[in-house]
Amino acid sequence: MDTLAQLRAGQLSGITRLDLACGLTEFPREIFDLADSLEVLNLSGNALSSLPDDLHRLTRLRVLFCSDNLFTELPDCLGQCAALTMIGFKANRIERVPGAALPPLLRWLILTDNCLSELPTELGERPHLQKLMLSGNRLRCLPESLRDCHRLELIRIAANQLTELPEWLLSLPSLTWLAYAGNPLETEADAAALEATPSIPWSELHLQQQLGEGASGVIHQAVWKRADHPATQVAVKLYKGEMTSDGSPLHEMNACITAGIHPNLIRVEGRIVDHPQAQAGLVMQLIDPSYRNLAGLPSLASCSRDVYANDTRFSAGVGLRIASGIASVAEHLHQHGITHGDLYGHNILWNEQGDCLLGDFGAASFHATSNSLESRALQRIEVRAFGVLLGELLERIDSGLSDEGRVQLEALQQRCCQPDVLGRPGFSEIIGELNGR
Structure with missing residues (x-):
């Protein structure tokens, strides 16, 4: 953590990331002295309620965190920051998001745990939008303009006041990780x-x-x-x-x-x-200590993709055993009316034999077990998450897989990730293909 004294003394010249949490009530103007280098600015954990109108002078600023402050409105000045792609304002008191506050290159927006009852149409006019975190607000609906966000992969809308999942949401071609628990629309737990x-x-x-x-x-x-x-x-x-x-x-x-x-x-x-x-x-x-996480969490740069250690490699037997295990447990969850919502390598524990465990149900949601269009769509969204995982495993299998076998698995992976949500295979079909090789 950096200090205000260091900033004012000019000791932070040339840094690309600044972290200040020291009870700030006003934006320190000395931050502009870092405009030639600053890319990530973290002002979370202060008492800020506004940002300067000339924030756009930070021309290299890509990431801004202002969580746990006192904002009641997302500042308009953010929309003028040409390089800004990630904005985090979790746990403030935000009631309003002006369309003008959304920068043109917005990729990742975090507004969790605020007081929002609506969102601007302009949100759907940000073509790079990939991650949208809106849990813990008062939303009754989502802007229909989001139907045009064809790159949107992860959306968190849990603990709001939504009474339905829009049909357009369930047909977004890239949607992969969806959490909607704690809304009136959700089916009850068993x-x-x-x-x-x-x-x-x-x-x-x-x-x-x-x-x-x-x-x-x-x-x-x-x-x-x-x-x-x-x-x-x-x-x-x-x-x-x-x-x-x-x-x-x-x-x-x-x-x-x-x-x-x-x-x-x-x-x-x-x-x-x-x-x-x-x-x-x-x-x-208690899990045996031989198990470890398959991957690390997504980074600011990777956004929606896990980060794997450079030396992570598998034999075909181990990689496919992991894939089969996760497909099997995903099918089991769907039969119980549960979508995991966070089917990622970083939520999988594995050992050298390929035994694996799927954990972290923080994004899990309940859905009807009947074979409705909505249930099938929710399940096929999760199939895309499996497809992403399968692709990551295939990239790291370095032995024991024939050329023909790799072609077959790559074709399965592409079917799991195809844009037509209902055209993707279900997990029973996926398991059959994996086990029939």
């Missing part, structure tokens, strides 16, 4: 599955080291001590209860439970009860 989940008293759990932390909660290793049972090593996830970019953590918990049992899912042992702070949580199987 009440029977939720009620049948065992309750595990907090007093039976003894937390050990922290294993990880995400937007929705913290995971610890723990010992589960029950009367008349041997002590068991488990994982405990305690949910934060705050709005995330994907949606509500409590919806995530319900989706984990409703998903049931599958070899490629992390098994849920039960729901935590009697936590002293009434914190919601789940007890889950």
Whole structure:
């Protein structure tokens, strides 16, 4: 984190990224001294409510973060920033987005956890728009102009007031990752599955080291001590209860439970009860340490694509075992009326044998299990996510795959990603092709 004193002393000359979180109530004019180099500006965690009208003087500025501030309106001056492609204003008090505030090259817009009830038509007039994060607002509809955003791949509209998913949304040719839980339109979780989940008293759990932390909660290793049972090593996830970019953590918990049992899912042992702070949580199987994440999160540069380590390579057997496992668990989820919404390599754990587990249900949503056009479209959107993953696996298979086999798999990958949403294969067909090779 940079300091205001460093900025004012001229010690940050030439930097490409500036991070300032020091209770700012006004935009420091000294930032303009960095105009020749500054590309990423992070002013999150301050008390700002406005930006200067001449912000466009930062001619190289590509990324601007102003989350956790006091803005009530997206500033008009953003629209004059010719190079600006990514804007993040999460957790402000924004009630209005003027069309003029949207820069021409806008690619990634984060307005999670604000007070928006509508969006401007101009949003659909930004042809580069690829990621749109709108969870935790008051939206009753989306601007129909978004039907023209043919590059839009990820949209988060969970926890709003939407009563339907527009037909045009479900037919967008590039839409790949969709989260809509917590809206009136969503089908309810399986009440029977939720009620049948065992309750595990907090007093039976003894937390050990922290294993990880995400937007929705913290995971610890723990010992589960029950009367008349041997002590068991488990994982405990305690949910934060705050709005995330994907949606509500409590919806995530319900989706984990409703998903049931599958070899490629992390098994849920039960729901935590009697936590002293009434914190919601789940007890889950402890994953063997030989498992690791398949990929890293998308970067500012890659936008919607995972980042893989340079040395990530697979044999054909391992790569196809991962692909088959994920196709199988995706089909299982769809049969239970769940779309994962975040089917990505960074949410997959794998080991050297190709065993894999799909995790992180933060973007999961419920849909009808009937064979309706809407259900099929929702499922085929997720098929595109699988197609992206399959392509990433194929790029990294360096042995054991014949030329003919690669041609067949590349053809399957292209069918999964074709622009005609309903023309894509379902997961049962995909599994048949993968297993029939």
